[in-house]
Amino acid sequence: MAITGTKPSYILSLDQGTTSSRAILFNQKGSIVHTAQKEFKQYFPKPGWVEHDANEIWLSIQGVIAAVLSESGVQPAEIAGIGITNQRETAVVWDRHTGMPVYHAIVWQSRQTADICEALKAQGLSDLFRKRTGLLIDAYFSGTKIKWILDHVDGAREKAERGDLLFGTMDTWLIWKLTGGKAHVTDYSNASRTLIYNIHELKWDEELLGHLGIPASMLPEVRSSSEVYGYTQESFFFGSAIPIAGAAGDQQAALFGQACFEKGMAKNTYGTGCFMLMNTGNHAIPSRSGLLTTIAWGLNGKVEYALEGSIFVAGSAIQWLRDGLRMIKSAKDSEEYAKRVASTDGVYVVPAFVGLGTPYWDSDVRGAVFGLTRGTSKEHFIRATLESLAYQTKDVLQAMEDDSGIQLTKLRVDGGAVKNDFLMQFQSDMLGVTVERPVISETTALGAAFLAGLAVGFWKDQAEIAAQWQVDEAFEREMETELQKSLYDGWKKAVNAAMAFK
Ligand SMILES: Nc1ncnc2c1ncn2[C@@H]1O[C@H](COP(=O)(O)OP(=O)(O)O)[C@@H](O)[C@H]1O
Numbered sequence: 401m402a403i404t405g406t407k408p409s410y411i412l413s414l415d416q417g418t419t420s421s422r423a424i425l426f427n428q429k430g431s432i433v434h435t436a437q438k439e440f441k442q443y444f445p446k447p448g449w450v451e452h453d454a455n456e457i458w459l460s461i462q463g464v465i466a467a468v469l470s471e472s473g474v475q476p477a478e479i480a481g482i483g484i485t486n487q488r489e490t491a492v493v494w495d496r497h498t499g500m501p502v503y504h505a506i507v508w509q510s511r512q513t514a515d516i517c518e519a520l521k522a523q524g525l526s527d528l529f530r531k532r533t534g535l536l537i538d539a540y541f542s543g544t545k546i547k548w549i550l551d552h553v554d555g556a557r558e559k560a561e562r563g564d565l566l567f568g569t570m571d572t573w574l575i576w577k578l579t580g581g582k583a584h585v586t587d588y589s590n591a592s593r594t595l596i597y598n599i600h601e602l603k604w605d606e607e608l609l610g611h612l613g614i615p616a617s618m619l620p621e622v623r624s625s626s627e628v629y630g631y632t633q634e635s636f637f638f639g640s641a642i643p644i645a646g647a648a649g650d651q652q653a654a655l656f657g658q659a660c661f662e663k664g665m666a667k668n669t670y671g672t673g674c675f676m677l678m679n680t681g682n683h684a685i686p687s688r689s690g691l692l693t694t695i696a697w698g699l700n701g702k703v704e705y706a707l708e709g710s711i712f713v714a715g716s717a718i719q720w721l722r723d724g725l726r727m728i729k730s731a732k733d734s735e736e737y738a739k740r741v742a743s744t745d746g747v748y749v750v751p752a753f754v755g756l757g758t759p760y761w762d763s764d765v766r767g768a769v770f771g772l773t774r775g776t777s778k779e780h781f782i783r784a785t786l787e788s789l790a791y792q793t794k795d796v797l798q799a800m801e802d803d804s805g806i807q808l809t810k811l812r813v814d815g816g817a818v819k820n821d822f823l824m825q826f827q828s829d830m831l832g833v834t835v836e837r838p839v840i841s842e843t844t845a846l847g848a849a850f851l852a853g854l855a856v857g858f859w860k861d862q863a864e865i866a867a868q869w870q871v872d873e874a875f876e877r878e879m880e881t882e883l884q885k886s887l888y889d890g891w892k893k894a895v896n897a898a899m900a901f902k
């Protein structure tokens with residue numbers, strides 16, 4: 401369309417995360433040219449509830465696009481395509497005529513639909529949902545959030561039934577906004593997180609929609625993760641029509657950005673939560689150990705699947721140390737404090753602030769601290785909080801190995817918290833595998849850029865992308881097996897005790 405004159409040399413990736421929105425320009429080597437980031441407000445209306453204002457998110461996205469362009473001096477016409485990646489599951493419902501959300505976006509972490517989930521389970525629907533969607537009935541996923549909005553917002557259900565309301569996860573909302581309401585679409589990876597999408601037949605599941613009372617007219621069209629969905633509205637400040645050419649949920653995008661293209665390759669992302677995904681190729685492997693079966697991406701006319709372990713609280717536990725307990729000034733300081741002590745002296749922090757995901761799936765458990773003595777210091781407490789990320793990841797890895805039958809020797813890592821060398825070393829010690837941190841730790845944004853770039857011919861194929869992946873640092877296990885085992889046993893005891901306290 402309107403890209404003329406200047407040769408497009410960049411892909412713009414929009415990473416709409418749980419706590420911030422980012423715009424990142426990548427060049428053809430897959431290197432970051434410029435980044436802009438903006439945090440937005442978190443709403444906690446009741447204990448366990450987490451909400452976002454979708455308009456604020458849209459403003460934050462416009463802000464980071466403007467910043468990345470003006471600060472880098474890159475012209476819109478130099479952008480070959482836009483890739484979108486997003487916090488998954490977070491559900492927004494808006495009026496298709498006014499573009500106004502009818503309620504705050506209900507965030508993936510929010511527990512406000514736990515009762516709806518219990519009612520579905522009591523009807524004996526767990527197996528049906530699991531078989532069709534690869535997921536468990538849990539407040540984490542979008543389906544019950546849509547139902548909650550339709551049940552609680554005055555007149556919403558009637559409007560939805562008249563076809564006046566649209567649903568989307570953040571990818572859908574942003575593509576709709578960027579195209580001026582022309583495209584109401586999502587990709588396979590995001591659809592697979594909604595609890596209403598049949599991941600085997602690749603269609604919205606009418607029976608599941610019936611159980612949740614969701615009209616099909618609200619739902620976006622499901623497309624591949626790498627294709628042109630539409631063009632940015634020319635009146636929008638790009639001033640030109642840029643193809644929006646790739647979309648994937650952030651964890652699947654990270655799997656792609658880490659070039660985990662072969663069956664059995666896995667990555668773990670340490671952001672607000674922690675998510676480990678293993679590529680399982682064209683097999684949707686059902687889990688026996690509390691993992692999720694999910695779509696990795698749709699590409700070249702087929703979908704590939706992944707097994708996923710989801711940890712709800714990881715980096716956000718470090719934010720809690722910073723903002724809630726005021727023990728540290730910045731997340732980075734946690735490393736310095738943790739290294740000042742040789743161990744936690746038996747202290748365990750179980751950061752189950754919004755329940756526990758894989759492998760426990762317990763909505764009601766809440767955070768707990770064990771092993772305090774008069775000698776416990778702030779350093780022990782901070783170290784124990786950091787270690788909890790590694791223990792939760794160990795729980796997930798064990799489930800992953802059990803379900804896939806694959807023993808991992810290497811784990812690729814990314815996300816905000818992987819800058820923490822203490823955590824990475826402890827992680828390798830706990831897992832007994834090599835933890836590989838890549839040069840580009842913004843792999844989520846990179847994955848979305850790759851998906852968009854493949855669609856517009858900016859990169860040739862996956863082999864070209866895989867060749868760009870480079871390790872920054874590999875952390876090898878140093879801890880003795882006996883110590884590793886006794887520390888992990890302590891964690892299991894702590895989790896069990898937290899689960900018993902309800
Ligand atoms: N050096 C660090 N040590 C531990 N945690 C960190 C460090 N730096 C950032 N974090 C954590 O990483 C998270 C931010 O990572 P990011 O990938 O941007 O998350 P998200 O995409 O979920 O918003 C925050 O929760 C923060 O507390």
Ligand SMILES: O=P(O)(O)OC[C@H](O)CO
Nearest residue numbers: 417418487488671672673
């Ligand atoms: O925003 P992040 O990076 O914590 O990712 C959130 C996940 O997509 C939730 O499933």
